[in-house]
Amino acid sequence: KNEVEQSPQNLTAQEGEFITINCSYSVGISALHWLQQHPGGGIVSLFMLSSGKKKHGRLIATINIQEKHSSLHITASHPRDSAVYICAVNYGGATNKLIFGTGTLLAVQP
């Protein structure tokens, strides 16, 4: 069982829809990252958070430390949002090593 679980694994949406991707982890963490990977393989860091909520443009990330759960929301989705979204966590200790979820493949159709 992966320590970091994401759902759904695959998601197809129509342009303009509100999208939510979920991430659950098994033990207490120090920080959680949301990453975006495009078909060519390159990865972009979207958010790093350890509590509360962060917003950047149409993207919103929230985390509930007690419930060991984070969500990534995309408002007014667009075909260019189509990518794999990956959740990753730091489990603590003075290290930046990440444990990755399996990713959510998002396809936004026009």
Next chain:
Amino acid sequence: SAVISQKPSRDICQRGTSLTIQCQVDSQVTMMFWYRQQPGQSLTLIATANQGSEATYESGFVIDKFPISRPNLTFSTLTVSNMSPEDSSIYLCSVAGGRGVYNEQFFGPGTRLTVL
């Protein structure tokens, strides 16, 4: 933020040969990592590249198979040795930015390796 480049971007190699992947960062960074992403899988950490000392390998990865160099704070190489088709993956380097204990991570564009 940090800008990271990798060379080559992709390669097709024969079984039994070795390939060295280069990672260049536009600023000095303390922590540099090498990841592997096998087809359809998420990322797995191979090792942490340490400047001036031997890399720290994760369970399941050994120096003989994946030798790593880190001659300075902006550059590292990963060699995939004696390749087999199972080594076909995307290999990514990343760096941790900032001075905090937990920092945002920046990733290179990846090297897509196919072993025949």
